[in-house]
Amino acid sequence: MKQTLLISLFFLISIAVQAQTLKGRVVDAATNDPLEYVSVYLNTTTRGTTTNDKGEFALAMPAGTYEVIVSSLGYEPLVYTAPTDSMPSAILFKLTPKAQMLGVVEVQGKRDAQWYDNLEVFKENFLGRSWIAKGCKLLNPEVLTIDFDHSSGVLSVAARGPLLIENSLLGYKVEYLLTDFTYRTKEGYVTFEGYPRYELMQGSKGKQRKWEKNREAAYRGSAMHFARALQQKRLEQEGFNLRRLYRLPNPNRPTDEEIAEARAHLRANGNTTTIPDSISDILRRARLPRFVEQLDMNPVPYSEYLTLAEGKARLSFEQFMQVVYTGEQEEPAYVRSTSDFLKGATARKPTFQTSVFSLQADTVGVEPAGNFLNPLDVLFEGYWSWEKVGDMLPLDYQL
Incomplete structure (x- = not known):
């Protein structure tokens, strides 16, 4: 017990020593x-x-590299x-x-039914469709273009000001600068x-316990959970299985040139003549996927894709990596989104979350x-791509 306590105290002291305070001022550039x-x-x-009336601020920062956002209505944000x-x-x-703020008078036009339809598409693909994301509310959709x-x-969406989001199931108010x-x-x-930017919501002890439980559910298996486990080389212990995935050209699919020629032949002859079997076969096989996947079932050693130096981790690999989280199964809503064409008993059952x-x-x-x-340097597919802003947690979240 004494040894554990000493280690814990040392860890806390280390964090306090590494933490810094960023101080500065903000002024009008003109x-x-x-x-x-x-x-x-x-x-x-x-x-x-x-900032105060002198434009001054002081912001405490834990150890690491962070993006500091400086934002004010009517000004271009700084990062x-x-x-x-x-x-x-x-x-x-x-x-x-x-x-656009310099002497421009905004004209409020009437939004038609199509705008509201597009708004729903935006919310599904920005906030998400998970059970947690369903609890999110966009408070100011009027700022959207x-x-x-x-x-x-x-579909392109811009915002004239920060989006105000209330996540009632995770207990956060979010100000999102889109x-x-x-x-x-x-x-x-x-x-x-x-x-x-996240702000903790206030609530009763019962609500706090519920929020903590939901936050843990959102964290388990997330890309954040994976990245933290990766830093500590604890993927397997945390429930992640990582395997190499190869995508190879599908040998059964015709080439793009063959498909173009077959379609040109169809347009030239119309439907008045019988389509040759060779043309019909090309058009039929054109619906096949461009690539076929091969999964290497052997575990991938950390040395083949991860380097750690001076507390900084870097990823480097070719092709794709498949990540299976064995701690939770897929949500039914995700299963439905990936198998809409299946009905009844033929619809697949939820399995482990795969990204x-x-x-x-x-x-x-x-x-x-x-x-x-650099988030845009990483492309997510599968379960991680399905989870959106509504499932996200702040980087200072801890279990």
Whole structure:
């Protein structure tokens, strides 16, 4: 007992020593006047503050590398990457007024039924469709500008101000500074970028216990859980199985040239003549997937994809990695979303949560808090791609 206590005390003291305080001022870039009530926070955490009447602030930071977000209504936000091991004693932030705010009168137009339909599509692909995400409420949808291009099938969403989200099942109020949202409906591909700030909701002891239970459920098996376990080389102990996944060209699918020629032949001859068996066969096999997958069932040694140096972790690998979390099964809503064409007894049963991820860069850094340094350098498929903002936890969350 004494030994355990001493180790725990040493760990707490180490964190306190490594923690830093970022100090600075925020001014108007044009006038150099101090800006009051500017929001300064660590991206995807509950840690934040606001400037005083002199534009000054002080923000405590745990050890690590974080994005400091400086945001105020009517100004372009600033993002400052701050590593606590080489942080300046003070910093001056200059905010630039947004161009559309300079003398522009906003005309409130009437939103039609299509806008509200697109809003629901946005919420499903931004907040999510899990049981936790269903408890999220977007409080200010009026700040959204939604555009859907029918020819390309691309849904684009922008926001004139931070999105205010209430997550009643996890007990968070979220202020999300959305910088980009693109949903390519034809490819089923969603990307979004932004900077959320979390605030703990107040509630009774009963609500607090329920929120803690739900937060743990959201954490278990998440990409954050995986990244933290990866840092400690504890994937198997934490319930993760990682295997290499290869995607190879499907030998049974015709080439793009063969498919184009077959379709040109069909257009040229119309439906008045009998389609040759060779053309019919090409068009039939054109519906086959482009790639076939091969899963290597052998465990992948950490040395083949992970490097740890001076407390910093980096990922580097080719092709794809499949991650199976054995601690929980898939949600029924996820099963339905992946097997809509199946009905009744033929519909598949939930199994362990399975995700696939790949790297879009040669190497990707992983922070101890459980975040990837450049999120767009990591592509998620499967279960992790299904979970959205409604399932996310702040980086300073701990079990």
